[in-house]
Amino acid sequence: MKIERVDFFYLRMPEVLDIGDGSQDALLVRVQAAGLEGWGECEASPLTSLAAYICPMSHSACKPVRYAVEGMELNSAADIYKIKQKVHEHCFDLLQADHTYSGIDIALWDLLGKAQQEPVYHLLGYKKTYPKMPYASQLFGITPQETYLKAKESRSQGYAAVKFGWGPIGKGTVAQDVAQFQAAREGLGKDAYLMVDIGTYWGENVQEAQKRLQALKDVQVYWLEEPFANLALTPYRALAVSLPKVALAAGEGCNNYVQAEAMISYGGLQFIQIDTGRIGGISAAKRVCDLSQTKGIKYVNHTFTSHLALSASLQPFIGIEPDFICEYPVEPKDLATSITKNKIERDQEGLIHLTESHGLGVEIDTKRLAKYLVDVEIKIEGKAFYHSSSF
Amino acid sequence: MKIERVDFFYLRMPEVLDIGDGSQDALLVRVQAAGLEGWGECEASPLTSLAAYICPMSHSACKPVRYAVEGMELNSAADIYKIKQKVHEHCFDLLQADHTYSGIDIALWDLLGKAQQEPVYHLLGYKKTYPKMPYASQLFGITPQETYLKAKESRSQGYAAVKFGWGPIGKGTVAQDVAQFQAAREGLGKDAYLMVDIGTYWGENVQEAQKRLQALKDVQVYWLEEPFANLALTPYRALAVSLPKVALAAGEGCNNYVQAEAMISYGGLQFIQIDTGRIGGISAAKRVCDLSQTKGIKYVNHTFTSHLALSASLQPFIGIEPDFICEYPVEPKDLATSITKNKIERDQEGLIHLTESHGLGVEIDTKRLAKYLVDVEIKIEGKAFYHSSSF
Incomplete structure (x- = not known):
């Protein structure tokens, strides 16, 4: 399958406090291909990470992350490593690129798992899981x-x-x-x-x-x-x-x-x-x-x-x-x-487990998230350059 | 003196090619205080670095770079190190911050040199310079x-x-x-x-x-x-x-x-x-x-x-x-x-030297640069959030 569309969603609490709590905003990534979607999350400044995805090219080693992702083939783990390598080559002078790509990479594995009807850890080579x-x-x-x-x-x-x-x-x-x-x-x-x-x-x-x-x-x-x-x-x-x-x-x-x-x-x-x-x-x-x-x-x-x-x-x-x-x-x-409808809950012994659900095994609750969505619009030279998507 | 104003200027050639030439765009920084100005340059993606300067706060270790700079005192080298330390504390989860701060730091040294009527290298402790x-x-x-x-x-x-x-x-x-x-x-x-x-x-x-x-x-x-x-x-x-x-x-x-x-x-x-x-x-x-x-x-x-x-x-x-x-x-x-009116030219032996001019010793040619200036406007939730400055 071919990567058809990549969307970023900047979510934010009505009030963000100056405290050591990183859950006050979020940057989600949705990657779509062949009627399926994968989701990922960047643990990073949303506006800055978004900018790294769409920024105008500066030179051959400082390109927007999207150049290495959109339209690429995704049929195997090897394809993900290929995209990752391309991001490195395109972006090694673009510092924020690693944070931006992190969410994309997660979404790619989720998507591949769904397409191949496997949990991600199977694709990574683990046959068995252990409680944490x-x-x-x-x-x-x-x-x-x-x-x-x-x-x-x-x-x-x-x-x-x-x-x-x-x-x-x-x-x-x-x-x-x-x-x-x-x-x-x-x-x-x-x-x-x-x-x-x-x-x-x-x-x-x-x-x-x-x-x-x-x-x-x-x-x-x-x-x-x-x-x-x-x-x-x-x-x-x-x-x-x-x-x-x-x-x-x-x-x-x-x-x-x-x-x-x-x-x-x-x-x-x-x-x-x-x-x-x-x-x-x-x-x-x-x-x-x-x-x-x-x-x-x-x-x-x-x-x-x-x-x-x-x-x-x-x-x-x-x-x-x-x-x-x-x-x-x-x-x-x-x-x-x-963010997710289902949770990874602790069992009676206080341990957690991953299930055999396909991809990452979590379902995104876009309906519940809608109220946290932040609309971002960027104009360059007076012309529309980027406008954030709705769910 | 107190830092009164910090402006970023995104400059770009009419055409940016996919080649290993990093001089096709630029991000300049101007810092103003007490009627003086210092200039710096980030070797970095302009839009992304700009975003790191102004982005909304995510949490206590992921704040926009500007929080650590604007309004700060600048009277000595120690003040610059203080600002730098503050950027680290505010931004250690904001990857792009180092690239953004680089241009600011350069501008701070230029400004301090002008205020103290010293070349920057004197402020760094060098009494004598050598040709390169x-x-x-x-x-x-x-x-x-x-x-x-x-x-x-x-x-x-x-x-x-x-x-x-x-x-x-x-x-x-x-x-x-x-x-x-x-x-x-x-x-x-x-x-x-x-x-x-x-x-x-x-x-x-x-x-x-x-x-x-x-x-x-x-x-x-x-x-x-x-x-x-x-x-x-x-x-x-x-x-x-x-x-x-x-x-x-x-x-x-x-x-x-x-x-x-x-x-x-x-x-x-x-x-x-x-x-x-x-x-x-x-x-x-x-x-x-x-x-x-x-x-x-x-x-x-x-x-x-x-x-x-x-x-x-x-x-x-x-x-x-x-x-x-x-x-x-x-x-x-x-x-x-x-970018500069004056240049650091090679002498007859092909060597270059720094002069005793104050600050960085270069004069910015804003008039000549005007045609390369890129206008950037960012709206968040439909409201004006950032609009780039003119010279």
Whole structure:
């Protein structure tokens, strides 16, 4: 089949707040071919990603992403890799292109799965799927007491793994952070998995991280996430070999395979965290997962929005039994919840599974989403250049 | 002084061709404060970079670049680093932000230099400047004979260093490439510097590169440029230790300091090539230059457009005497030539110099540029959201 049409849909909550909640807007992609449609989601600035899709060509290595997609053949996984390669060749001077292509790539796999009546993970080579243990992501409380209560609440909701991050952590004294770590552990109890996320706050400052290692070890964190800027390999490596040893997790900022490979090979990570909506979609994510297995480290998804994004982020590692932990959107905004009619719900043991439904196995609720749709119109030299589609 | 106004100007040739010539369009930035103005240039997709400047906020780590710039104080170099840090914190999930900020950062240094009546390189800590030897960048000819003639022509124009790249190279047989390398060397004569640029064509394929090493050594290339994708550290490192030894150059694709640091520390490069219009401006470029000196490798600018971009790209390493070679736009389109009234011309020995003029030392020719200005209008929800400025 031939790709007939690609549409982007910019969705937004009536009010977008200056908080660490990435589910306040969304950029969906719909790809149509042969009477079928595939859906994907970019975890990226909607207007900017849209611009990368339609922008006028600057030169042979800075073309709009659409040149590499529209009208292309789509009959096999190899065709998707061909499109991906074409995007790279056309767009390697167009920085945003990877974020834009991510949603397209996800939609292409969904579409191919529907056409071939297979779940995407079959197309990726997985014969069997394994359950994943979702972890709840939480902001640290302003006080340790608040963190303690949040931890207890997550446990009472049935989460056996909880990640705390952002908020005050890393910004005050070591003693303040230690009190927070201890409160989180106390609230969770000793058996739950506890992860701590610094959100790159320390930049390249290894000392700030080292000062907290003993306390992190004492509360038995499963991983310490993003202490430094993405690709700050030397700081990551220095911390990875510091004592006491604490496992490091990072990678959500990678926008292509070679960046993730650099983080794995030179950053000393124990966990590589990949957002399929940023790294170039399912194609790049699966390749990173394959590498993680040969390197003996664990693959984890990075997902904070919809169950479309969740399904897309689980496919690349759903066949890897030992990499059992996964990120799960716990309290997304109504917009993100509205994206799919069906959900990937936790079972009685608190685990999640992918079904054998074709493609990504989620159905998009365009009717419910209509109210969040943002109309975008671009004129160049006074002439209509782009007008966003309706569902 | 306080930053009062920031304007972007999208310039474009009447016709933009699908060729490796990045001077066919441009995105200029003008920053105004206290009756002065500074100018910068993004080496990036204009519409996409513009979108990153104005896009609606998505969440606390995905805000429009303008939030970190407009209204900020600008009285010292420290203020620029503060703005840069703020952009990072606001925009680390907005991929295009680094390309957008690059032009702003350049304009901030220009403005600060004018306000303090100093050339930018003084503000960067250089007391003395050194001449640079510009190299001419050429596409390989379709045939070795054509390459030979191009090489002779460059020499007759007084260039003592010439880079050939792209075109057929790397895509055919080894024998075909060897004939091209030899033709280039023959045309240049034995004393000129010859560089070869693969333009990332081999992706991650080390073998393709290794097959050409002996021939590259035989024609005494000064460097082999971008054999692989940016940040493909493992292939770069593998090639760097392959025999016969050929010096590797890369880095133009880096969009921040830590990426360049990764290329330097783990990629085995002998030359780090930085485009100030992409890496986050003069601030990031200078930091990379400082690192290159402690690592014992050479810093080279990457510049193919205007003399505004050229001045901005020379400032970070103009005080480093041994790193004497520089890229120089040889045949840019009229648009790029029109950007500055004055030019950084070669002297009788074919060398170029920066003057002691304040800021970047170039004057923008807005009158001549007016005909290339592209009018851009964006509406969101039917309401005016952005309309490009006139000069």
